Amino acid sequence: MELFNDALYVLTVVLLVISFRKDRKKTKLALLKGWKSLENILPQFLSILVIIGIMLAVLTPATISRLLGQQSGWLGMLLASVVGAVTLIPGFVAFPLAAALLKNGAGFMQIAVFISTLMMVGIVTLPVEIQYFGKKSAYLRNVLAYIFSFVVAIVIGVVLR
Secondary structure, three states, X not given: OHHHHHHHHHHHHHHHHHHHHHOHHHHHXXXXXXXXXXXXXXXXXXXXXXXXXXXXXXXXXXXXXXXXXXXXXXHHHHHHXXXXXXXXXXXXXXXXXXXXXXXXXXXXXXXXXXXXXXXXXXXXXXXXXXXXXXXXXXXXXHHHHHXXXXXXXXXXXXXXX
């Protein structure tokens, strides 16, 4: 895996050099836009990392395993789904968080429902969704996404057994 990462870094540098040689102005502009995006994302990213760090420090692997482990069953899936539905975390933070939880004893089905609800169900963003799509469509989409999250988790549980 490390070889793959190194290859990606080398490819990125090579393509950046090619781009720079082809059009310096556009490449500088693209790098500036990338830097601005990073500046906008960084505060959220750092706060999420701090929260994850505190959570993993407070919750021992045994606690995570008890609450979200494979043996927690439907109750663990329900807990994970509710947390996922009400939490607003970007995907680039959610997946490393899921990996950390799995490493510390969480079950695959519980993490699958957590990630699915996190990405598809938006309790926090529901007022905005209602404003744009209407109450009926917003509620219907969120309910169907919530149900589908359990379907995804069950499929993953069957495949990974």
